[in-house]
Amino acid sequence: MSDFVPAAQITEAKQALDRLRNNMRVTIRGKDDVIEQVLVCLVAGGHLLIEDLPGVGKTTLAYSLARSMDCAFSRIQFTSDLLPSDVTGVAIYDETVKEFVFKKGPVFANVVLADEINRATPKTQSALLEVMDRARVTVDGEAHAVGTPFMVFATQNPVDYEGTFPLPESQMDRFLMRLRMGYPEATDELEILRTARGGYDGIPLNPVVTRSEILSLQSLAHQIFVEDSVLEYILRIVTATRTEAEFRAGTSVRGGVALRMAAQARALVHHRDFVLPEDVTELVAPIFAHRLALARQTSDALEERRAVSAVLKRIVASIPHPV
């Protein structure tokens, strides 16, 4: 982490991000906060888990992001009979060259939409999660790098638990954030009703950001300055989740690092070259909520979500901001 980011770079980043944001707003209406979180996730180089009902625009969101950037997009619909090789690719014997040739799976793209990820078997889930963690696929002892930048948009449906395999906590940890879309405002929905057409291919989007711009944004985010007291603030929040009696276990070290990286990304998204405590405060819920489980039993998943975010809110309120 260098101490100094040239102002010109910040301005460039601002322009690129503004273009990206404006482009996405064309298709995703009235969801500026979600767009911002997605941008944070993108800049931080993390993966995103979107949890909401079908048909609220999860796929559209992923699609519009992928199309706004000059990079490859692929979509995998997870089902219970999906095999790991359907995700990563498979080596098949090529008669012509008399050897095994690796056929790349859909995961070889820059933005991968893993739809309804919790419907796949744990084996397939973990195949994807290995890719998410290391950004490469290992088949028959041979490593194949997936695209850079690499970002997984996973979606899952919290209500539909019939025939699903919930992701274990250790794998939830791989996602930087978990977001909810929610329904749009009435005026925005009216606009959607007026303009929306079927099919994603019909969405009129042109790439506004190059792949190299995304990569430089990501490397710039690492240089955003974090003052010691802000780091301590993060540490206090992490420690508080560990001492909290209501949680089964606290946040992992990876969770703390994720919070720091996301806060840096958010600062960049807000055109700042330093992190404010607000950046941290705003991101605690999306980054920590899916990594924590309640110690007590809850009647259903929705109640657990609500309880976890209530406790997180209380923890954040109880820790004084660095003054």
Added chain:
Amino acid sequence: MASISPRRPQLTFEELLQVRWLLGGALTLLALWTVFYMDIEAWTLMGLATAVTVAVLVWPTLPSHLPGWVHTAAFPAIVAFFAADLWLYTEVLPAMVRLDVLLLLYRNVGYRQRRDDLQVVVLGLFLIVVAGVLTVSLAFAAQILIYTGIALAFLLTLTLSEAAATTRPPVSAPPAGPPAWATQVQWRQLFRRVTAVADWRVVLTGGLLFVGVVLISALLFLAIPRFQLENSMFLDRLISKRSKSGFSDTIRIGEVTDIQQDTSVALSVDVTDRAQIPAAPYWRMLVLDQYDNGTFKFSAGLRRELSGPRTTSVLRGEAKPRLGEPVFWTFYFESGVSRYLPLLGHFEELRFREAQNFRFATTLGVLELREEPVTMTAYRVEGFNPGPTLPDPVFAQRWRNRERPATTYWTPQTRTLTGETDRATLTRLMREAAGERAVPATEFANRAKAWLRQRHDYTLSPRIPPGDGDPLVRWMASREAGHCELFAGSFVLLARSAGFPARVATGFRGGTWNAYSNNFTIRNSDAHAWAEIFDEVSGSWLRADPLEAPTNARAEETRGEASLAARMDRSWSARLDSLRVFWYRRIVNFDQRSQADTMKALKTATEDSGRRARLALEDTMRRLKEWFSSPWDAKRLAGICAFVAAIAGMHWVWREFGRGYWRRMRTPRRGTRAPDPIRDEAGRWLARLAEAELAATESRDLAVREIGVGAPPVIGDLQRLRFGSRATWPPPERVFRAARQALRESRRRAKVRR
């Protein structure tokens, strides 16, 4: 938990319970400590209770291993113990103290509920207060202070944990094992947590509370009517006291040795005029005249000289009033030394702190309390005559008429030995010491002292040669070393065989001058025995100390500062003793008169300072007026310049050093980050502006919110100063100036709108 304080990191419920357990144990240990100085037989119990308390503090899970029947049997067992104790020893107070210790012990072998915790506080307080009333010692003062502090913290923890317990889901059934908090005790980590949680506000509030309690107690002490607590409660009647040293009316040779190992303070003396202090003071307590085979005794004949017991607080003495300022000697005589009070000689008047029941013999200079005091005894003596001679006209009269039938009064003071051989040996030795011809008493004393000193060395562990006859004569005839009693006894026997009445006097010799509290401190190890020989010429008893260094023989008369210099004690123990003397002077010896004096002094001081302040103010105003009306010249201009320069310099010093320090003091603890004044300042400005913003938005006018303090450039700059990289900082002073303007602006606007 959240209701206690919403913004600070807090101790968890378990940690609170741990702190509570720790403080309860500390209170118990502190209370048990009283047994050390109370002189009540509770040592075994105390040791047991201390060991158990320490053990359950170190291993808090221990109580859960105790079988259930212990708790069932505890109550009947304790009652039976108390009853048996009372019946066997028939002393109420010691039995109650032992019961208290036992209850404290029992309260520490089980996990305490709220009620039990309160019981610990009360039990401990009982022990300490009883000990305090009985001894009025300095240890009591220290102990009650510490106890107050810990008890305050303990009660706070109790309240907090009780409050926290109400917000927690109730446990359906108490688990069989140790409670959760006890299994996870790690005192070191707890200590770190507590220090992390307690910031200076908490500490300051606690400290202020404590000081407040102490101050209020002190004021109450000043204001309440004086009465002798120990006398009113007859507590001293409830406890039988034994003397810890050997100052009784019988001394067997060799008994003093034990006392001399004991370096605790026996007596403290205040003198209003230092010049009056003799170079080698002899604090005389008792004379022993009757000799019988190695034992000197206070004979029945002399005892008859003591006036009948009377109860009063003032006693007239033999000495004649002298010219000049009266000199007062205030004695603070520790308990457990003797019931014979030390005196320097004849005096004009002796005044006790409170009325005492005593017997007194003017001519002997012996004052005997009816009972050995259990608390420190304070008395003030006016007009001492601290010389080496003690005029005794009564004895002189009888001695002149000694040819008449012998009276029991003086016989013991002249009788020597019964055995023929012993007497012959004694006479031979006497001749050897003093020569064949009869000499006056003073000359005889000098010769005998010199002879004894030259013949025997001084040692604390003497050996008496075996053989028949009188042990003292055997020692005298040998060349063995000996201690003060042997020297004094031998001198007395020599003098008597030469026909002079003589007797042994006991008490203390010397002492040290405490440089901190300016008083004499005499320790038990200063205990001494010397001889007194009757001089017919002056009609008085002469002090004859064979162990007195010969060079000092004439220096007896040198008094005052010069002799004190040699006695100066500046050691650490002297500091401690000075604290003790302060306690005596100001607290224990606090009677109605000094109370009134203190109140008056307090009132005068308040009035005086008020008047002085008013006068000073008026004076300043007058001078200022003069200064303004006087003409201008170069000197005045230079003065003004110097003044301005001084102000500027002070301001600079404050900005450079003082301000940062003050901020570091004020800012709440924020972990390990090194303090950075500019970041701190920026943070403060941000907080102030945010506050002003809040005030502006609350003032109902939406326009304020839009054009108010949200002036983004200042906020952005401040944020950069506070959280940004140092390399990107804008000039801080400019930003702070802008922030000041923005704040002023927003306040003004908020006021106008409202």
